[in-house]
Amino acid sequence: MLTSVPEELRTPEALAEQTEETSSALDERKNAKLAAEKAATEARERAIIASEEHKAATTALTECIERRKQAEDSFISRLKKANLTHDEFVRLKPAIESIEDVRETIEEYRRNLKNAEDSAKTKAGEIHDLVRPDLKEIGSKQDQAQANLNEATDERAAAQQGLTHLTELRDELAETLSMLEEEEKTSGPLRGLAALTNGDNPYKLDLETFAIGTMFDQVLEAANLRLGPMTSNRYQLERDIDGGGRGRRGLGIQVFDLHTGKTRPTSTLSGGETFIAALALALGLADIVECSSGKVRLDTIFIDEGFGSLDTENGAGTLDQVLNVLNTLVSQNRSVGLISHVPLVQEAVPNGFYVQKSIGGSSVETRNAL
The missing domain is CATH 3.40.50.300 (P-loop containing nucleotide triphosphate hydrolases)
Known part of the structure; x- marks a missing residue:
């Protein structure tokens, strides 16, 4: 039984390896076959599509040739109606672009001519009954106009002299203005500083207000x-x-x-x-x-009322805080006099007196020092 088996395949390991290689080769051939069949199918489909497109293109080309033939026949027929040859059409073709402008120019000329003719007829009707003017009278008026011209010429000469004087004055003023501009440039920093101190600045503050603001x-x-x-x-x-x-x-x-x-x-x-x-x-x-x-x-400060507007939460509140600050001032060698109707304030003042009102007038009652 082993005589028909090659020497290299007589062991199980070699046989398994050869079997695996053969299976792999078979799978590759199957995959290649499937790919080839798929490519052949796609090629046949593309061939069918290309054939259809070729037929459509051939039909379109035939239609285009037919339309071109019809267009050429129509063009030749129109040239015959216009009594033109093909060479004449080629020579006149560049003028086609300006034909509308030429037509418009002709139409405008005709309108202007018609208006001029109508205007001439109207004017002729207006002067039909007029009498020729008297040339002697016109000559007299011309002499008077000449005299007026001479007088105006004299006035013009006088005006020219005045203009010369004013021109000289203008030049003097220009020189003076130039000197003023130079002086303004020289004094510019000082004027700028003055403007800033007078409030001409982004904050609109003058120097006095700035100093007060700093304090x-x-x-x-x-x-x-x-x-x-x-x-x-x-x-x-x-x-x-x-x-x-x-x-x-x-x-x-x-x-x-x-x-x-x-x-x-x-x-x-x-x-x-x-x-x-x-x-x-x-x-x-x-x-x-x-x-x-x-x-x-400022060793002594008097405070008259205002304590009644302070709250007394938990018996003291804001009033207590204010009185503590005032006590701190007293401890710093400063005297503080309080005038108040608030009992808590009166109790907080160690030394003082009461002002009692009566029918006969007010009286002062001294408090004992604590």
Whole structure:
């Protein structure tokens, strides 16, 4: 049985390897056969499509030849009707593009000619009954016109002399203006500086307002040191640079609200908040005045009312914060006089007196020092 089997295939391993190679080769041939059959099918389909397109193209070509033949016959017939040969048509062909312009020119000429003829007939009718003018009278008028011309010539000479004088004056003025322009260029920096100090700048601020604004910034900074503790650091006073109105630009005040993160006008503050802001400004102004001039001392401050507008949440509230700030001032060798009808304020003042009203008049009652 093994004699018919080649030497290289007598082992199971060699036989399996050969079988696998044969199977792979068979699969490749099958795939190649399928690809060839598919390509042949596609080629037959393309051949059919190409044949149909060739037939359609042949039919279209035949139709085009027929239409061309008909067009040539029609063209030759139209040339015969126009009594033109083919060579004459070729020679006149460049003029076809301008034929409409020529036709329009001819039509315009005919219209102008018709209008001129009508106008000539009208004028002839108008002068039919007129009498020839008197030449002697015309000559007399011509002499008078000549005299007027001579007089106008004399006036023109006088005017020319005046013009010469004015021209000389103009040249002198031009020289003077040139000198003025040179002076303006020289004094330009000084005039620019003067304009800036007078408010001719992007901020519309004069020098005085700028200086006041700089001092005002210091006052606001000092006032905010007082306003913060009295408002639990909610409000900060800021200078309204863009503010307008009848006052000086840049000297307005606006309030920055930490709760909203935005600035708003001071008119939106409540009565108590307005009092606190005014008190902080007064204290800030006093601090700046003392710092700016060592010879000026504001040892005593009087505050008349305003405490009634402060809230007394939990028995004290904003009123307590304001009084703490005032106590701090007293501890800094400064006297503060308070005039108030609020009992909590009266209790907070260590030394003072009462003013009692009666029918006979007012009396002063001294309080004992604490």
